[in-house]
Amino acid sequence: xxxxxxxxxxxxxxxxxxxxxxxxxxxxxxxxxxxxxxxxxxxxxxxxxxxxxxxxxxxxxxxxxxxxxxxxxxxxxxxxxxxxxxxxxxxxxxxxxxxxxxxxxxxxxxxxxxxxxxxxxxxxxxxxxxxxxxxxxxxxxxxxxxxxxxxxxxxxxxxxxxxxxxxxxxxxxxxxxxxxxxxxxxxxxxxxxxxxxxxxxxxxxxxxxxxxxxxxxxxxxxxxxxxxxxxxxxxxxxxxxxxxxxxxxxxxxxxxxxxxxxxxxxxxxxxxxxxxxxxxxxxxxxxxxxxxxxxxxxxxxxxxxxxxxxxxxxxxxxxxxxxxxxxxxxxxxxxxxxxxxxxxxxxxxxxxxxxxxxxxxxxxxxxxxxxxxxxxxxxxxxxxxxxxxxxxxxxxxxxxxxxxxxxxxxxxxxxxxxxxxxxxxxxxxxxxxx
Numbered sequence: 001x002x003x004x005x006x007x008x009x010x011x012x013x014x015x016x017x018x019x020x021x022x023x024x025x026x027x028x029x030x031x032x033x034x035x036x037x038x039x040x041x042x043x044x045x046x047x048x049x050x051x052x053x054x055x056x057x058x059x060x061x062x063x064x065x066x067x068x069x070x071x072x073x074x075x076x077x078x079x080x081x082x083x084x085x086x087x088x089x090x091x092x093x094x095x096x097x098x099x100x101x102x103x104x105x106x107x108x109x110x111x112x113x114x115x116x117x118x119x120x121x122x123x124x125x126x127x128x129x130x131x132x133x134x135x136x137x138x139x140x141x142x143x144x145x146x147x148x149x150x151x152x153x154x155x156x157x158x159x160x161x162x163x164x165x166x167x168x169x170x171x172x173x174x175x176x177x178x179x180x181x182x183x184x185x186x187x188x189x190x191x192x193x194x195x196x197x198x199x200x201x202x203x204x205x206x207x208x209x210x211x212x213x214x215x216x217x218x219x220x221x222x223x224x225x226x227x228x229x230x231x232x233x234x235x236x237x238x239x240x241x242x243x244x245x246x247x248x249x250x251x252x253x254x255x256x257x258x259x260x261x262x263x264x265x266x267x268x269x270x271x272x273x274x275x276x277x278x279x280x281x282x283x284x285x286x287x288x289x290x291x292x293x294x295x296x297x298x299x300x301x302x303x304x305x306x307x308x309x310x311x312x313x314x315x316x317x318x319x320x321x322x323x324x325x326x327x328x329x330x331x332x333x334x335x336x337x338x339x340x341x342x343x344x345x346x347x348x349x350x351x352x353x354x355x356x357x358x359x360x361x362x363x364x365x366x367x368x369x370x371x372x373x374x375x376x377x378x379x380x381x382x383x384x385x386x387x388x389x390x391x392x393x394x395x396x397x398x399x400x401x402x403x404x405x406x407x408x409x410x411x412x413x414x415x416x417x418x419x420x421x422x423x424x425x426x427x428x429x430x431x432x433x434x
Contacts, residue, residue: 002063005043007387008418010055013075013395015040016358017052018366019382021198025297025325025370026362034358034397035380044387047415052381070420071411073391077400079361080381080387081150081414082342083368086278086299086329089140089154090133090168090175093124095335102309109232109260118158118192121334125158130171137175140332144340144397145180146420148409150388151379152181153329153372155226157188165189169221180407180419184372186254187213187222190234190242205238209245209380217249223373224275226254229265236264243272247337252373258283270294276327277372280314281305288315288322297371298324300363302348308336316353327367328360347404357398387416393423 010093017035018026026033033151040110041055043062051058061195064070098111111117125133137154144152154172159165176183189208197204216222225246229239243253252275257265259279269277270290277283277291300314319326328349347359355363367377378386391411392400400408412420419426 001062003043004045005050005068006046007044007063007069007413008062008064009042009071009073009078009389009391010059010415011075012037012040012055012073012078013053014038014077014397015042015381016079016361016397017079017382018362018380019052021366023376025367027292027325027421028320028323031320031326031362032356032358034361036358036367036397038202042078042381042389044416046099047387047417049381049385049387051383051385059361060353066228071418074191075395076410077392077394077396079390079392079397080379081390081412082148082364083151083372083374083379084144084149084329084332084340084342085153085276085327085368086301086331087152087340088157088331088333090137090156090172091125091158091334092128092132092136093119093121093334094338095120095241098335112192113232117335119195119220121158122160122192122194125168126164128162130167133168133171134174137171138178140340141175141179142180142425144332145412146409146413146425147341147343147407147424148390148392149175149340149342150181150412150414151184151369151372151374153184153186155186156222157187157191157226160189160192160194162215164218165212166219166221169216173221180414182374182378184224184374185222186226187216187251188226188228188297190238192228192233201234202238205234206241209242213242213245213251214249217251220263222251224252224254226256228256229263229268230256230259231261231263236268239268240272243274247272254278265324266291270296272290275373278329279304280319281310281312283315285322288319288324290431291319292323297327297367299327299329299368299371300336300349300353302352303339303345304331304337306348306352313352316349320359325367325370326359326363327371328363329368343400343408344405346401350401357401360401361397388415389413
């Protein structure tokens with residue numbers, strides 16, 4: 001018996017399903033298996049994929065309803081909706097002045113110690129109302145939707161006090177209710193030591209672990225807890241204390257690790273079975289096996305290293321060859337990577353990390369979904385998963401990172417509903433804006 005379909009995408013010049021990984025993130029050689037199908041099609045019903053593959057097989061297996069939405073991909077590339085597994089979208093104020101400072105040689109930690117960097121954003125975010133934060137979030141979520149992002153993680157971390165962190169996470173919850181995307185909230189109260197605790201970082205970390213984590217967990221405001229484990233910020237002892245508290249309260253754990261100095265954050269992430277360890281610019285080979293054995297996903301942020309004009313980049317090739325599943329994310333934030341284009345991140349990953357186009361696609365779909373606990377729902381086009389997909393204005397996967405900086409998303413579908421058409425936002429009435 002044929003399955004009903006209320007959405008049918010046909011005539012894909014190339015369809016990348018990213019399917020066939022057995023419900024797990026892709027690692028090792030499988031990192032480059034994007035499920036490429038020439039002349040492909042996708043069918044969905046009530047927001048879920050019912051068939052994806054060669055067009056003839058899909059058409060033979062489904063019965064489109066009379067009012068089914070039909071999309072002619074016209075020989076273009078079709079992929080799963082993109083998943084951004086690491087962002088700091090909830091903030092007030094930009095930090096454009098730091099751009100010039102860095103060009104003239106100022107280092108990130110120097111800017112932070114001088115009261116700039118994260119602490120500047122903390123001041124602006126603390127001063128902003130919740131309504132102002134919601135408005136900024138919705139604007140940025142709409143921005144990245146037009147770039148093909150259908151699922152996104154959003155961290156707090158610009159409050160650095162319980163009330164201000166709660167305000168951020170409440171803003172994330174409200175924006176998520178209004179947004180098209182699925183939003184995964186993460187508590188990052190240990191993003192920096194706040195001004196009022198300067199010189200007392202250990203005391204602040206204790207407060208995060210003993211007071212803030214329980215309050216955030218009891219309010220149901222976050223799914224994960226993250227810590228910036230870095231020299232001059234939070235060391236291994238403070239990071240462990242906070243993340244162990246998170247686990248006691250039933251929250252998942254993540255770690256900003258080894259971005260500037262190798263403190264052992266990646267190995268700690270593996271020990272605590274964190275879902276992801278992020279950045280990993282200076283993670284040495286002896287820590288790769290620990291990540292692989294723990295099943296911790298390496299979330300690499302190459303656009304940040306590029307924006308900061310770093311000569312050293314995350315060891316993507318070594319991690320992949322060691323069998324560690326690699327995801328890519330934007331790190332969208334107002335200071336060190338002020339942009340939300342995952343296709344641009346794919347381009348930078350190809351050029352600086354020597355990842356292949358197929359590896360980067362897997363990294364911003366399936367593996368990114370697993371890095372935020374959504375691997376069973378999104379990240380690939382296979383029966384039972386949400387019908388999140390993008391039709392790109394290019395014929396093959398190779399074109400997506402090759403056309404660096406060009407906005408190529410033509411049609412975006414979220415849970416079987418067309419939300420972007422012709423590169424413009426579809427309104428509830430069916431019209432387009434922008």
